[in-house]
Amino acid sequence: MNELLSYFNYPFVRYALIAGVLIALCAALLGVTLVLKRYSMIGDGLSHVAFGAMAIATVCSMAPMTVALPITIAAAIILLGINSNSKIKGDAAIAMISVGALALGYLLLNIFSASSNVSGDVCTTLFGSTSILTLSESDVWLCAALAVVVLLVFVIFYHKIFAVTFDESFASATGTKTKAYNILIAVVTAVVIVLAMNLVGALLISALIIFPALSAMRIFKSFLSVIISSAVISVLCAVSGIFVSIIYSTPVGSTIVAANIVFFILCTVIGKITKKS
Amino acid sequence: MALINVSGVSLGYEGNPIVTDLDFKVEKGDYLCIVGENGSGKSTLMKTLLGQKHVIKGKIEFSYGLHQNEIGYLPQQTEVQKDFPASVREIVLSGCINSCGLRPFYSKTQKNLAAENMKKLGIDDIAKNCYRELSGGQQQRVLLARALCATKKLLVLDEPVAGLDPIVTQNLYRLISEINREGITVIMVSHDINAAAEYASHILHISHKPLFFGTKEEYIKSDVYLSFASKGGNEE
Numbered sequence: 001m002n003e004l005l006s007y008f009n010y011p012f013v014r015y016a017l018i019a020g021v022l023i024a025l026c027a028a029l030l031g032v033t034l035v036l037k038r039y040s041m042i043g044d045g046l047s048h049v050a051f052g053a054m055a056i057a058t059v060c061s062m063a064p065m066t067v068a069l070p071i072t073i074a075a076a077i078i079l080l081g082i083n084s085n086s087k088i089k090g091d092a093a094i095a096m097i098s099v100g101a102l103a104l105g106y107l108l109l110n111i112f113s114a115s116s117n118v119s120g121d122v123c124t125t126l127f128g129s130t131s132i133l134t135l136s137e138s139d140v141w142l143c144a145a146l147a148v149v150v151l152l153v154f155v156i157f158y159h160k161i162f163a164v165t166f167d168e169s170f171a172s173a174t175g176t177k178t179k180a181y182n183i184l185i186a187v188v189t190a191v192v193i194v195l196a197m198n199l200v201g202a203l204l205i206s207a208l209i210i211f212p213a214l215s216a217m218r219i220f221k222s223f224l225s226v227i228i229s230s231a232v233i234s235v236l237c238a239v240s241g242i243f244v245s246i247i248y249s250t251p252v253g254s255t256i257v258a259a260n261i262v263f264f265i266l267c268t269v270i271g272k273i274t275k276k277s
Numbered sequence: 278m279a280l281i282n283v284s285g286v287s288l289g290y291e292g293n294p295i296v297t298d299l300d301f302k303v304e305k306g307d308y309l310c311i312v313g314e315n316g317s318g319k320s321t322l323m324k325t326l327l328g329q330k331h332v333i334k335g336k337i338e339f340s341y342g343l344h345q346n347e348i349g350y351l352p353q354q355t356e357v358q359k360d361f362p363a364s365v366r367e368i369v370l371s372g373c374i375n376s377c378g379l380r381p382f383y384s385k386t387q388k389n390l391a392a393e394n395m396k397k398l399g400i401d402d403i404a405k406n407c408y409r410e411l412s413g414g415q416q417q418r419v420l421l422a423r424a425l426c427a428t429k430k431l432l433v434l435d436e437p438v439a440g441l442d443p444i445v446t447q448n449l450y451r452l453i454s455e456i457n458r459e460g461i462t463v464i465m466v467s468h469d470i471n472a473a474a475e476y477a478s479h480i481l482h483i484s485h486k487p488l489f490f491g492t493k494e495e496y497i498k499s500d501v502y503l504s505f506a507s508k509g510g511n512e513e
Contacts, residue, residue, distance in 0.1 A: 036361060156381045163371040166361055167352065170420075173327040174375040174427045175346025221407035222364035 007246060015135045016252075020238040022147035024208060024256075026192045028234030029154050031213035032227050033165050033185060041091065042079060043206040045098035046193045049075040051126065051202040052101030052108075059112040065142070065194065073190040075101075080186035126203045146195055150188055157184065162223055200253030211260035212237070218264075218271035233263055280305045280343060280431065280462055281326070286335035288321045294333055295321050301481055301490045305430075308454070308463045310477035312470050317484045319466045323435060326464065346375035349428030349461075351420050353435050358416075359409060365419050366404040369395055372426030387426075394422040398452065414445035418452070425456070432456065434465040438472075450476050470505055 007013045034042055050072045057067035079094055109118055135143075154161070163171045164181045172178040196205045216230035241256030279302035286299040296318035303309050313319045324330045325337065327350060349372070372394075373387040383391075395401040398418045403411070408419060417437060424432055434453065438446040454476050457463045467473055473480055473493075480496040482489040482505070489501045496502050
């Protein structure tokens with residue numbers, strides 16, 4: 001325990017924890033809506049787009065966030081917003097955009113990269129590796145600011161998000177601007193995904209979004225309790241994942257996801273037991 | 278002046294008309310049943326009344342200060358809802374969303390309205406239960422209570438008894454009649470012609486063109502009803 005506490009003396013551990021908790025919180029809140037709207041794969045698709053955007057940023061030697069954020073937001077709006085009446089249907093559109101961006105990103109990095117270790121760089125972007133432990137103070141501030149915005153959006157629009165998620169046709173028939181809220185959800189999703197790339201890497205973001213929501217749904221039965229418990233589960237997993245990865249020097253991203261898997265199994269068992277009794 | 282006045286309306290997708298020459302009126306307190314076979318255009322008509330589609334030709338007028346956000350709607354169940362983790366109360370309360378405007382939370386009045394409607398439909402004792410664990414009939418009551426939270430004037434129902442067993446169906450029809458008697462105008466889309474002839478005050482029978490519009494009493498005597506009812510009787 002003392003050993004654990006001594007880690008707090010290092011600023012990079014504190015930064016990682018703060019950023020990790022905030023990102024996990026946002027991802028979990030959003031995850032409930034995305035899973036229920038049958039958009040679980042959107043996290044995966046958008047993270048590939050973010051990867052492609054990061055590749056462009058690397059090639060042009062620009063700050064990754066400034067390129068990745070707008071491109072990912074645009075992709076999210078296309079996927080979530082216009083989805084309903086486009087000719088290419090939901091899952092196909094996601095698959096198309098996601099593999100397309102992944103391929104182009106890798107291609108760009110290979111052709112133009114000055115780095116001698118391209119596959120190492122790619123692996124880092126895809127799986128996160130140690131990047132969360134190398135966050136600077138300004139990264140953490142940016143992370144915190146965006147997380148606060150996401151949280152505020154969620155609290156302010158909570159009831160509307162519920163109405164749009166549960167029954168879009170009722171909401172729009174009774175005069176709620178469902179399209180606007182879908183776009184809002186899309187933008188927030190993109191922001192969370194670009195943030196989460198720092199934590200777990202592009203390939204593992206989906207896990208952060210869907211696992212806490214699915215775990216919470218095994219046990220809880222009202223929307224509010226599912227949202228709150230999925231946030232709590234997500235934060236617990238992020239904190240324990242970060243500590244385990246520091247102590248046993250495992251990769252941060254996959255350790256957090258492993259923690260999520262353990263929680264999911266736990267919740268499934270608890271859900272089964274409580275249902276029987 | 279009628280509550281809804283539909284004159285010379287054609288409806289369809291991308292300029293291809295599905296239904297043409299619609300002319301009918303809905304008066305305050307009416308119980309209009311729109312019947313017709315699958316693909317006859319009744320769903321399209323309903324979506325247009327709800328303001329989700331535009332007419333190709335003609336016009337639809339609302340009066341008595343009826344606004345888009347004052348229509349209660351009972352849609353068909355979607356795949357998403359079948360395993361949705363939400364309590365009955367949360368769902369009924371979400372019917373008040375249209376009167377919230379920009380306010381992020383529900384007011385006391387709205388919460389009372391939700392409680393009142395749950396009581397009216399006999400679901401106040403299961404308010405804390407999970408929606409996905411209810412029976413089909415209970416789920417429809419929840420959605421009906423939600424629709425009542427959204428309106429004091431007009432209720433639009435889309436095949437409200439689809440998939441319900443006969444007893445539950447009868448109960449639901451009676452409930453809808455009761456709501457209608459309390460002064461709320463009801464428009465129901467259905468392919469159950471016999472129930473329409475029993476409960477509705479007016480019938481609109483369409484099959485790409487309006488075949489019949491008038492009161493129930495006239496409808497029962499009409500050729501349209503006689504020919505369809507005998508066919509329908511064999512099918513169901």
